[in-house]
Amino acid sequence: MSQFKIATKCVQSGYSPKNGEPRVLPIAQSTTYKYDSSVQMAKLFDLEEDGFFYTRLANPTVDAVEKKIADLEGGVMAILTSSGQAASMYSVLNVCKAGDHLISSSAIYGGTFNLFNKTLRDMGLEIDFCDPDAPAEEINKLFKDNTKCVFTEMLSNPALTVLDLEKWAEAAHSHGVPLIVDNTFPTAINCRPIEFGADVVVHSTSKYMDGHACALGGVVVDSGKFDWKNGKFPMFTQPDETYHGVVYADHFGPAAYGAKIRVHLMRDMGAMMAPQNAFLLNLGLETLHLRMPRHCENAQAVAEFLANDERVAWVNFPGLPGNKYYELAQKYMPNGTCGVVSFGVKGGREAATKFMDSLHLAAIVTHVADARTCVLHPASTTHRQLNDRELEECGVSPDLIRFSVGIEDVSDIIADLDQALSAATAK
Numbered sequence: 001m002s003q004f005k006i007a008t009k010c011v012q013s014g015y016s017p018k019n020g021e022p023r024v025l026p027i028a029q030s031t032t033y034k035y036d037s038s039v040q041m042a043k044l045f046d047l048e049e050d051g052f053f054y055t056r057l058a059n060p061t062v063d064a065v066e067k068k069i070a071d072l073e074g075g076v077m078a079i080l081t082s083s084g085q086a087a088s089m090y091s092v093l094n095v096c097k098a099g100d101h102l103i104s105s106s107a108i109y110g111g112t113f114n115l116f117n118k119t120l121r122d123m124g125l126e127i128d129f130c131d132p133d134a135p136a137e138e139i140n141k142l143f144k145d146n147t148k149c150v151f152t153e154m155l156s157n158p159a160l161t162v163l164d165l166e167k168w169a170e171a172a173h174s175h176g177v178p179l180i181v182d183n184t185f186p187t188a189i190n191c192r193p194i195e196f197g198a199d200v201v202v203h204s205t206s207k208y209m210d211g212h213a214c215a216l217g218g219v220v221v222d223s224g225k226f227d228w229k230n231g232k233f234p235m236f237t238q239p240d241e242t243y244h245g246v247v248y249a250d251h252f253g254p255a256a257y258g259a260k261i262r263v264h265l266m267r268d269m270g271a272m273m274a275p276q277n278a279f280l281l282n283l284g285l286e287t288l289h290l291r292m293p294r295h296c297e298n299a300q301a302v303a304e305f306l307a308n309d310e311r312v313a314w315v316n317f318p319g320l321p322g323n324k325y326y327e328l329a330q331k332y333m334p335n336g337t338c339g340v341v342s343f344g345v346k347g348g349r350e351a352a353t354k355f356m357d358s359l360h361l362a363a364i365v366t367h368v369a370d371a372r373t374c375v376l377h378p379a380s381t382t383h384r385q386l387n388d389r390e391l392e393e394c395g396v397s398p399d400l401i402r403f404s405v406g407i408e409d410v411s412d413i414i415a416d417l418d419q420a421l422s423a424a425t426a427k
């Protein structure tokens with residue numbers, strides 16, 4: 001469906017029923033698939049033919065939603081995973097093994113940070129974190145002979161740092177390694193990183209893509225643009241004995257990276273998305289192009305309200321002129337960034353707690369980026385193990401409130417904020 005506009009792709013890509021078939025994407029609730037001969041099945045196992053044989057590797061419902069997302073991002077292939085965490089892990093483990101080196105932006109989701117800093121280090125990978133705003137010369141100094149990829153986040157959760165994608169893509173490419181971009185917060189509606197040089201895009205689909213907070217999921221999208229034959233990636237150019245010597249870069253051409261995630265990592269580690277969740281995700285995707293502009297519009301109004309309110313200490317939203325990332329946001333996300341606004345209430349940590357407890361419409365939840373307005377105080381929840389100094393180091397001040405603006409009527413959201421601010425700052 002690549003000739004269509006993105007709104008049409010949201011609604012229609014990935015599934016086109018033939019005569020008499022269900023109009024709505026059916027849920028193929030089956031782990032397994034029937035074949036007429038064992039020869040035919042053997043061909044599937046040898047990767048000589050395409051087809052479904054076990055839902056850990058591929059399933060018709062999951063397959064349709066993968067095709068839609070690949071189309072939305074402008075990639076050649078997408079692989080849905082059980083969560084965003086699994087997607088980030090696969091994106092890196094597809095090119096890195098023990099002894100290899102990974103460079104990561106330091107402005108990334110906390111779960112990704114732990115995955116890299118703890119689990120992947122324990123598995124023998126070397127990691128260097130780098131401030132995403134660092135000048136190119138500083139980023140370039142981090143590359144080593146064993147560097148295999150660079151990981152970044154387009155619009156970071158919760159710090160709302162906007163990535164200078166072209167700067168990072170140039171650094172990665174001049175060292176012959178791919179750039180991976182977590183595009184969860186903007187979604188493909190507001191930003192398509194592949195158009196600016198990303199080689200791999202990952203998402204937590206649990207956020208705006210699902211949009212209703214009902215199905216956990218992740219996705220890895222292969223742009224099909226990276227040259228895996230540049231001499232640094234033997235896993236793509238040398239035979240894989242577990243598939244009778246297939247050479248991924250030859251056998252799968254531009255989709256080598258995506259294909260290897262499916263047939264190698266998914267086969268061995270199995271963090272597949274369930275067909276039921278793919279169905280729910282698809283329902284969300286059918287309205288993504290309607291929801292994202294509304295999230296952005298509501299968040300812009302909320303950010304402007306907060307910025308003009310004397311009970312508020314500070315506001316961080318890349319759509320506010322004067323924000324540190326305003327220009328980068330205009331460049332990479334001209335139609336809007338996302339619905340998340342962070343701010344501090346005068347009176348610090350104590351006022352923040354009082355403010356949160358006084359909200360009626362906005363619910364206190366860990367989740368972020370769905371249709372219902374919700375709020376989180378990281379210092380007392382997700383980041384509560386850290387002391388104030390450690391909090392500052394990871395860009396989360398003790399008074400930071402992460403406010404995820406939903407798609408309700410914005411005047412109701414602002415009225416709720418207004419009364420909670422009064423309650424929190426009352427003498």
Ligand SMILES: *Cc1c(COP(=O)(O)O)cnc(C)c1O
Pocket residue numbers: 083084085086109111112153156157182184185203204205206207216217218
């Ligand atoms: C939530 C999130 C993840 C992790 O996704 P899960 O689906 O919760 O595993 C990764 N990256 C970003 C930016 C996120 O917001």
